[in-house]
Amino acid sequence: MGQKWRWGVILDAGSSGTRLHIYRWKDPRKAIKNATPEELRSLPKLMTEKKWTKKIRPGVSTFGERVKDVGPEHLQSLIDHALSIIPEDKVHDTPIFLMATAGMRLLPQAQQTALTSEICSYLQRNTRFSLPDCDLHVQVIKGETEGLYGWIASNYLLGGFDHPDEHQHGKGHHTYGFLDMGGASAQIAFAPNATEAEKHANDLKLLRLRTLDGQPSEYKVFTTTWLGFGVNQARESYVRNLEDRYADTAAELPDPCLPKGLRTTLEGNIIEKRKTRATSLIGTGQFEECLQLTYPLLGKDKPCEDNPCLINGQHVPAIDFDVNHFIGVSEYWHTTHGVFGGKGDQAYDFATYQKRVKDFCGRSWDDIDSGIDPGHDFDRKLAQEACFKAAWLLNVLHEGIGVPRIGFHEGLSKANVSKSALEAAKNKGFADPFKPVDKIDGIEVSWTLGKMVLYAAGQIPPASGNDKYPVGFGSNVEGTPPDFQFAGSSWEPFRYHGNSTHGSIDDDDDWDLDAEDILDHAKTHSTTGFFAFVFILLLFLWFFRKRERRMRVYGRINSIIRRSRGRPGAASRKGSGSRGGFAGFASKLLRGNPHGGYERVMEEGDADRFELGSTHETDELNDYSDSSDGITPAGSGLLSSKSSTMGLSRLGLSSGLATPVTDHFHHSIASPTSSALDRGGLVVRTDSKERLMLPPHLALAGVGRRSRAASPTRLKSPLMSPLHQET
Incomplete structure (x- = not known):
């Protein structure tokens, strides 16, 4: 019996911890059966639940000096959780990926190689998950790749791939840009407008997807990463600058990015009472000064070798904010919400947000701390770091990337969208040039979702045998470039081995049909009865086209009639005369010889x-x-x-x-x-x-x-x- 669900497991090995994500989607061979035309033009529908995720700390990168411990001490608890969710009979068919991001990128190459090798070996030895290729399933991914996966996830959840006519941004563009910021790095990914795409074609990635009907979809996306520009790495750079600034003048360094009166070590640990002469930080709560001191960290003064550039001298095609509407995840969400955000906010409003930040950061630490429940150290940590993170985000967003400082309603008035799309955007806030998000339609926006969408799309067979291009991404050239990153999945022609006498296709049937046959089945199901009737009629006429066959049937019917009357030969004697009753009718219908010539009669x-x-x-x-x-x-x-x-x-x-x-x-x-x-x-x-x-x-x-x-x-x-x- 077939199983209609496919499963996938992906481990996001970040700098602060590793998070397990489990996704489920209907097998394309089953999903296509009753799919509507709209669904056939869409990507596979992935599902997840809150209980299907789990995060543990610290990150994989902390095992760089003791790689043998990463399996039993770190991964095993995540594996056990995955096995408690995925049906036992589907484990062998479930791919597992571990993809490490910024934290691992900071390790020496030798430690990266040793860790990924040990992780793959441990998973292959201790689990039954599908892991055929270590290099593909366990890897340290580039920031550009992380950004591209995030771009896929964002547009997947917002419908950017499925209904371009419903959210047209103008100038022939309908996808959304993606911004991500973690502890160690920040990413950007977007599809430039037509002019910029042509001008910077060599800088773009070619992304190939496949919708449920087997049709290819191609997108040209720019993506880049700024390693060291995540909030934690930026904070370390900021503290070093403070040390350089006040090195010869004081043991306590004034920090305008800390709430007034808060004293911490250089590493960020709160000092309750001064017991040491070591250099420390003392908060002054001057947010405007905090903005000024964090601005140089953007590296705007770095030489730009390939114009235009945004941050740290890195080239980025010009962004047309009438076309490119961005969503921001991770720190973009946590920093604009959490301490500062209102729960009912529908969009990011620069003026409103900046006022909330100034009000909070101008308060004394004692006042802030009194409102935090005792023992909630995590909340204290958030409050302690909130001002620096807010200043850094504002600088990156507006000074670095160039997002306009406009409010929600002003953004709507400038956006070039259709009336129906405008109403939908108003409800979600996606008509604004920028919106921080955590979930869309109840699903967390994570780059891991983009990776699994790509994998699921790779399971769909192409609608045409001439479609030789695989699902994945690589350099923006024709064909399959040498650096092409494959989806990691493979497809097989749909096969049907069912035992149904009517050839029906059920959820439990196996398949032996190619994609076009199944699409025809799904689209012409309503005409099946008519063609079946015509086929039976033609078969009947063909069978009785020969006179001797009609005679055989007549002879059998005649024999049955004689036996039922109990008088052998009576029917034939009567038939030789008037040919009355059923025998006479059968004779006229089947014998077709009124002249009494030679007839074969079955005795x-x-x-x-x-x-x-x-x-x-x-x-x-x-x-x-x-x-x-x-x-x-x-x-x-x-x-x-x-x-x-x-x-x-x-x-x-x-x-x-x-x-x-x-x-x-x-x-x-x-x-x-x-x-x-x-x-x-x-x-x-x-x-x-x-x-x-x-x-x-x-x-x-x-x-x-x-x-x-x-x-x-x-x-x-x-x-x-x-x-x-x-x-």
Whole structure:
């Protein structure tokens, strides 16, 4: 029995911890069965639940010096959680990926290689998950790749791939840009407008997806990463700058990005009471100064070798914010919400957000700390870091990337969108140039979702055999470039091995059809009944096109009528006259010979007088036997004494005549009461009444016998191969 669900496991090995994500989607072979035209033009629908995720700390990168411990001490708890969710019989068919991001990128190459090798070996030794290729399933991914996966996830959830006409941003563009910021790095990914895409074609990635109907979809996306520009790495750079600034003047360094009166170590640990002479930080709560001191970290003064550049001298095509609307995840969400955000906010409003940040950061630490429940160290940490993170985000967003400082309603007035799309955007806030998000339609926006969408799309067979390009991404060139990153999945032609006599396709059926056949099935299901009726009608007319076949059916019906009346021969005597009743009607319908010429009539015979001779039955020949009327195809036939229990349709086929049980073969042929079986099942004709009344010497001389060559029994079915004539 088939299983309609496919599963996937991916481990996001970040700098602060590793998070397990589990996704589920319907097998494309099943999803296509009852799919609507709209669904056929969409990507596979992935699902996840909150309980299908789990995060543990610290990150994989902390095992750089003790790689053998990463499996039992770190990964095993995540594996156990995955096994508690995924059905046992699906584990072997479930791919598992571990993809490390910024934290691992900071390790020396030798430690990266040792860790990824040990992780793959541990998973292969201790789990039954599908992991055929270590290099593909366990890797340290580039920031550009992480950004591209995030771009896929964002547009997947927002419908950027499925309904471009419903959210047209103008200038022939309908996808959304993606911004991500973690602890160690920040990413950007977007599809530039047509002018910029042509100008910077060599800087773009070519992404290939495949919708449920097997049609390819291609997108040209720019993506880049800024390693060291995540909030934690940026904070470390900021503290070093403070040390350089005040190195010769004080042991306590004034920090305008900390709430007033808060004292911490350089590493960020809160100092309750001063017990050391080590250099420390003391908060001043001056947010405007905090903005000024974090701005230089953007590296805007770095030389730009390929204009235009945004941050740290890295090239980025010009962003048209009338076209490119961005969503921001991770720190973009946590920093704009959490401490500062209102739960009912529909969009990011620069003026409102900046006012909230200033009000919070101007308060004393004692005032802030009094509102935090005792023992909630995590909340204290958030409050401690909130001001720096807010300043860094504002600088990156507006000074670095260049997002306009506008409010929600102003953004709507400038956005070039259709009326229906505008209403939808108002509800979600996606008509604004930037919106921080955590979930869309209840699903967390994570780059891991983008990776699994790509994998699921790779399971769909192409609609055309000429579509040779795989699902994945690589350099923006024709064909499949050398650096192409494959989806990690493979597809097989849909196969059908079901036992349904009607050829129906159920959720539990296997398949033996290609994609186009199944699409036709899904689209033309309503016409199946009509064509079935036409087929049966044509089959009926073809079967009765030959006169001898009509005679066989008539003979059987006539025999049944005589037996039911209890007077053998009565029906035939009556039929020879007026041809009344059912026999008369059947005669007119089936016999079709009003002139009373030669007719083959199937007589009641002694079927058990014959047995199977040597024969070599084949399925191919048996497939041609009729199952309803006891008639076999024209050709050599053998009848067994067991045939009476199986029906005449089970006659054995061989090259030879029926073999009688007795040795009186000629006598049985001459007997007027013997069974009449020709080479297609009836091998002997009944002699005419005139011949039977001749004297014996004339009968033996052949007087009155019709020619064998003229016999209707010599006619062959056009579906059967020529018979080997006996010599």
